[in-house]
Amino acid sequence: MIGRVPAPAFFFIADIEAAINFWRARAPSPDGVQLSAQVAALAEVYARMAHARQRALPEADMPAAALDAWLIWYDSTPDTPCIAICSTSQGDARCKGCGRSFEEVQHWLSYSPVQKRAVWQRITQEGTALRFTRYAERAAEGPAI
DSSP: OTTOOOOOOEEEHHHHHHHHHHHHHHSOOSSSSOOOHHHHHHHHHHHHHHHTTOSEEEGGGSOHHHHHHHHHHHTTSOSOOOOSOOSGGGTOSBOTTTOOBHHHHHHGGGSOHHHHHHHHHHHHHHOOSGGGTTTHHHHHTOOOO
8 A cells, every 4th residue: 555545534413423323213212311322332422522513533543433333434435436437547536426535435445444434424525526516416316336
């Protein structure tokens, strides 16, 4: 991997919240008080991040139980932001279709789930790629691989 800079490996609070909501729907509280083990593990991370006003958590700081729950949520999300309009193949440094850099497109399959979500976070915040503008309806249909 000489010359390759991997995507940053952080958990973002928005993804932790999405994972909590996923698990709340999947394993609802039987009495409105008790939490499933997955929700409890993720909620502890979320609470600590909120208390510390932390937007992102380094990958190494995620407890194992929360990581396991997060990975199951992650498997329910689209893997790739690709919408089959790739301009990196035409020489662009950043894809006009999905917003990823040439490097990110080239090495996507070797990225960990946490690295992939970091890229998703960045391109979603930027919101300039065609996936978020002109072709948002195409992106909503699902990943094009």
